[in-house]
Amino acid sequence: MTTNQATFFNNIPLSVLDLAPINEGSNAGQSYKNTVDLAQHVEKWGFNRYWLAEHHNMPGIASSATSVVIGHVAGATDRIRVGSGGVMLPNHASLVIAEQFGTLESLYPGRIDLGLGRAPGSDQATAYALRRTLNTTPEDFPQQVEELESYFDENSSARVRAYPGTGLNIPIWLLGSSGFSARLAAMKGLPFSFASHFSPDYTLPALKIYRDHFQPSENMDKPYAMLGVNIVAADTDERAQYLATSQQQQFLSITRGQPSRLQPPVENIDDLWAPHEKAAVAKTLESPASIIGGPETVKQKLEEFIKETEADELIINSQIFHHKDRLRSYEIVGELMK
Template sequence: MTALSVLDLVPVREGGTVAEALQAATELAKAAERCGYKRFWVAEHHAIDGIAGGATSVVLAHLGNATSTIRIGSGGIMLPNHTPFQIAEQFGTLDALFPGRIDLGLGRAPGAGPELQRALRKNLHQAAEMFPQDVLELRALITGDVELPIHATPGHGANVEFWMLGSSLFGAQLAARLGMPYAFAAHFAPDQLDDALALYRRDFQPSQQLDRPHVMVAMNVFAAETDAEAELLATSQQQSFVRLRTGNPGKLPPPIEGYREALPANAQAMLDHLGQAAAVGSVSTVRAKVAAFIERTGADEIIVSGATFDPAARIRSLELTMEAMRR
């Protein structure tokens, strides 16, 4: 069976608090571990009221204490926001606390708008241009494969699994050149999925970490007892996505009956576009759609995203999704 993992943005729902969102993420990670998911990743986003995972390494430390076997990691750390040395220390600390369980997924996007540049006191455009060099420096700080004038303690010698994240050909090219596993964010940017995976597999160069290409693809999955129930649950995330793309982001709203049908044609087309990397429905529907997506991509792993207003519904979705793929 293709391995399944979980991506969580630590959503803050309308009427809820950051503390409640973090507690919900903790319960979700524990449920993912019980169900047999391989990894639980948290994504770094900033200055969005509805997302509470910005201090990603801190969130991962909490999740590590709440679980015992599931791998935990970043999906991803937006490296231009940081220095390689800081991330080496943070993830070296995580590895010391939770040995053999830490993934470090790296992305090039800042994870917020231009106001973040002022808040971080950084030229993020320039930092993004330095991304390949920073990845090499970060890897050297942890693995020691290149001699540097300074050692990160903690960090140096840590057993961290590196991943390259991407939603375009750039990340695929870099992952292939560095011999890293590659995770594609099809759940929100599916346009270049097929081309990126083909390029990555064609140009992959073996490394000490990896001897052959390894692909994980993200998709939105909402599983429930019936197709209608799953489609209703999915409307919370659909509302959030439409609001984000139209410049009005906020907290995760409750589901709305008939939401999709009430949207203007351009918004419906936006959601239809995302639907090519989604599975929404009952166990049988999810099984068929995920299987078709695996057939299309040849993915070694699928990482499932999909925020629900009711945290219990997300846990149930994980349970049913794993049930669907084990049948």
């Protein structure tokens, strides 16, 4: 690694995306304990922010009540920013989200991020159960964002106000896995987070849309893009490949339409899937946004990804079964920032 490469890499903040995984044989209560322990460790290791993702009807994910878990993590940490990666806005009334995050910002001032997505974060039946009689769709997302922003505007003359919420400066991020939110984030002058970790093919096109169309706002004068990356790091490449079979099994279960709890790693993943299923999982978890290996492998591949994308920040998802192995994975990545 040259001096220029080292400087470039060390200037990139690294953050954490946590789905609060529920392991096979465990429960949500233990997941939350693991989440708090991980957040406390990565704060010590110098990570920038800790985001939790909203998913529903997924037996292996415990972060469905996202704002509640954010409050739990923020209360157990001191400095790290905590937020949503993201709240799926079409599932909710904008006023409720404004009040929830206004509450979080009031409790933990200067530490809360509000990342917004337009997908349901679930299947269509679950999306309907969440919305009941609400006639909203993901296509209404731009209007919902405008409405949400208005609740934080202390100069709003609207009859309905968000208390707490109004007048608070909570950073709003737009999240996406295609060009839609990239274009909206550019138009509104907002920071943008792209889900490279499960939509790698669209990463560069979405970034181009965002950067080419970015319009400065009162909060940002230039684009800021954070990219999702899957990383399974261990002390050796062989150990990392073994640990990564848990994440591969998770995506395999989703591919089959049978989402499950996070499974323990296996010696031979090829025993579990057919060739077409292997190809489907590989397409989702393909490099360069999915990195598996020991410290040197992870460092090299991260440098290549940053150079290709010119990312301003990376947010790392690590679906690893044993908590001590997950901690070690983030510790290895954290050491690269030193």
